């Protein structure tokens with residue numbers, strides 16, 4: 001600048017960088033050394049990079065976890081985990097080695113402080129929840145439900161949710177290569193747990209897919225299909241390709257989004273030759289027909305973004321698909337601060353060519369109160385993200401409001417901060433409201449976690465849920481009982 005010495009100029013530049021609330025530093029991605037874990041001390045790079053090896057060595061229970069982590073972990077961790085599995089977990093345990101390896105990446109289990117680091121680890125806190133993570137005052141919100149977004153209510157064919165005017169969600173399968181503790185689709189996805197009996201699809205997959213395709217052919221207003229599950233990485237690729245090829249033949253379908261957390265949890269899957277070749281065939285057909293295919297993944301913490309994730313993303317971009325985007329979930333103890341979110345966004349953008357797209361507020365499922373944040377905090381986090389990333393890569397924090405859909409967190413119509421109730425409006429009808437004349441005039445409610453409210457608000461909830469409080473808190477157990485009774489009635493019928 002005119003009149004400035006070089007020294008002044010560079011000092012000002014340095015000040016501008018260091019005085020910011022968030023200091024950007026470009027970081028290299030790191031694949032943590034899996035041989036630090038006793039159970040994988042002899043695993044070779046070739047084995048590690050094999051999707052078959054990863055799938056065969058997923059950790060599904062305490063015995064397998066103990067055997068991988070070895071004797072260095074203090075017993076209090078396993079006791080806590082076991083209690084959670086028995087009394088709280090809505091998802092069963094399933095971690096591919098790739099994911100487990102990103103938990104406490106800097107220590108071996110026999111090093112000092114490992115057990116404390118394990119308790120504190122952000123990836124562990126949502127992939128391997130323990131009982132002491134959860135709240136004891138309000139473990140579930142009184143209005144928490146198994147299908148908190150009412151996706152089943154909006155099924156127009158089994159597994160096909162039509163909520164927005166132009167787009168649908170196709171749940172092709174109810175399994176994933178990894179199970180996340182906070183899964184919104186805990187009602188359907190994964191194996192039953194002691195507190196949650198999972199719903200089952202009635203139809204055979206082939207019949208379900210036929211009905212989905214029939215609906216989409218007959219509904220020209222739909223142009224956009226989120227192909228999900230579960231996780232499409234658990235579908236035999238030839239079946240996924242066949243379904244997508246049928247979608248690509250439907251004139252009205254212009255956007256296809258493939259939902260796969262496995263791009264991060266099991267990147268080895270997307271690096272397989274047959275998968276890459278199949279994706280290339282699909283991308284070529286899509287391009288010829290003017291259709292956009294993108295992958296949407298689900299990464300919640302920077303530690304999960306490793307060189308293998310970057311390789312898998314590059315392999316997918318090389319097939320010619322339009323983009324790879326991230327939809328994370330905002331969770332207390334995992335990523336609910338601006339630094340953690342920005343670290344993650346920069347790891348995704350700089351290191352792995354993944355576009356930060358959304359952060360969802362964690363949904364109101366049973367036993368999720370310790371993860372959920374208030375709308376007020378979500379608004380502050382959105383504010384904290386602004387200005388650091390390019391506009392196109394600045395993720396929106398969204399609240400998925402029951403019976404409404406995704407809303408940017410600043411879009412609420414009214415906010416009662418004392419009782420933690422926000423009111424939202426919408427500008428379209430869902431598929432179950434075609435005859436509802438007041439659907440667009442109504443206000444729809446969303447609830448903050450009660451423990452985040454001022455004392456007056458907490459007291460109000462205590463009084464208003466008073467006599468039934470215990471039962472309401474145990475919403476998951478209650479929901480499981482109802483689903484067991486319904487199954488018994490069906491079996492008897």
Ligand code: SF4
Nearest residue numbers: 176179180183230261
């Ligand atoms: S990958 Fe997605 S669908 Fe599967 S358990 Fe995790 S959140 Fe649920």
